[in-house]
Amino acid sequence: MSMTKQKTMMIEFRFEQAKLRKATELGEQIAKEAGFLKPPVDPFVVIRNEQGRIKHFGDNFGSDFDGRLEFQRPSFLLFYNTKYDEWSHAGKHHPKVSFTIGHELGHYFQEHHRSYLMGGGGAHGSLTEFQSNRMVEREADSFSSGLLMPKFLLGKIVNRAAPTLDAVKQARDMFQVSLTSMLVRWVQLCDFPCAVASIRGEKVGWGYCSTGFKNVGIYQIIRGTRVSSRNAKEFISQDSSFTNFREGSGYSDISRWVGNANQKCVVTEQYLVVPSTQQMLVFLTAEEEDIANDRDW
Ligand SMILES: [Zn+2]
Numbered sequence: 001m002s003m004t005k006q007k008t009m010m011i012e013f014r015f016e017q018a019k020l021r022k023a024t025e026l027g028e029q030i031a032k033e034a035g036f037l038k039p040p041v042d043p044f045v046v047i048r049n050e051q052g053r054i055k056h057f058g059d060n061f062g063s064d065f066d067g068r069l070e071f072q073r074p075s076f077l078l079f080y081n082t083k084y085d086e087w088s089h090a091g092k093h094h095p096k097v098s099f100t101i102g103h104e105l106g107h108y109f110q111e112h113h114r115s116y117l118m119g120g121g122g123a124h125g126s127l128t129e130f131q132s133n134r135m136v137e138r139e140a141d142s143f144s145s146g147l148l149m150p151k152f153l154l155g156k157i158v159n160r161a162a163p164t165l166d167a168v169k170q171a172r173d174m175f176q177v178s179l180t181s182m183l184v185r186w187v188q189l190c191d192f193p194c195a196v197a198s199i200r201g202e203k204v205g206w207g208y209c210s211t212g213f214k215n216v217g218i219y220q221i222i223r224g225t226r227v228s229s230r231n232a233k234e235f236i237s238q239d240s241s242f243t244n245f246r247e248g249s250g251y252s253d254i255s256r257w258v259g260n261a262n263q264k265c266v267v268t269e270q271y272l273v274v275p276s277t278q279q280m281l282v283f284l285t286a287e288e289e290d291i292a293n294d295r296d297w
Pocket of ligand 1: 136137
């Protein structure tokens with residue numbers, strides 16, 4: 001790849017990240033204004049606060065969409081698919097349903113999404129929770145993530161100690177969100193070195209690195225390529241259909257996951273199969289003393 005191409009990609013990446021961060025911050029702001037002092041954040045409270053400007057309809061919409069927002073003067077209609085409520089869950093709704101409502105609220109609260117809908121732009125059926133590559137969908141996901149897991153409620157929990165999967169699961173239960181959402185948000189807020197990657201069909205779909213990694217030049221999970229970590233490949237080969245829940249662990253070098261990693265460093269890999277979305281998540285953690293932070297590279 002040429003230097004210019006690489007530079008352009010880096011600029012695009014930063015620009016996207018800035019947009020997504022803005023969406024997340026707006027979600028957090030809405031949670032703050034609604035007055036939540038402890039988790040979980042209930043998106044229905046946010047709807048209620050809009051005093052009739054949003055009407056919501058939950059139903060089993062099959063495989064049509066997860067959620068949908070329409071403008072019908074004078075209000076917005078928010079549809080959400082309750083088919084996921086059939087899966088076991090703790091709160092009133094399955095975490096996927098709450099996340100979807102948060103996502104649709106993202107289309108409502110973000111000015112450029114809202115004015116598009118009010119200006120006659122057609123409603124679209126959303127696929128939520130990081131399943132879409134389209135920027136508006138990713139923005140809405142980021143909004144939902146900030147709303148349901150705002151930094152002012154989650155940040156301290158995340159940075160109390162070096163990350164463990166158990167701590168992530170505990171936080172997931174407290175915030176009543178899915179493990180996928182919590183892992184992504186955890187990594188975003190974490191000052192320790194960690195990362196998350198999603199695998200589908202033996203290829204890396206998406207991934208994120210924590211501030212702890214970014215501080216030492218480890219930025220971007222390699223996407224769209226086959227998994228190259230030997231332990232992860234072994235785990236996948238046991239059942240690559242990802243239709244049954246299972247967990248495992250292994251290790252590799254960070255260069256197996258991150259492009260242009262500036263250094264070598266051993267990462268612990270924890271594997272989690274998520275049958276509902278037929279993907280596998282990999283939680284990567286590194287010991288702080290194993291990564292050079294003196295920036296001598
Ligand atoms: Zn959407």
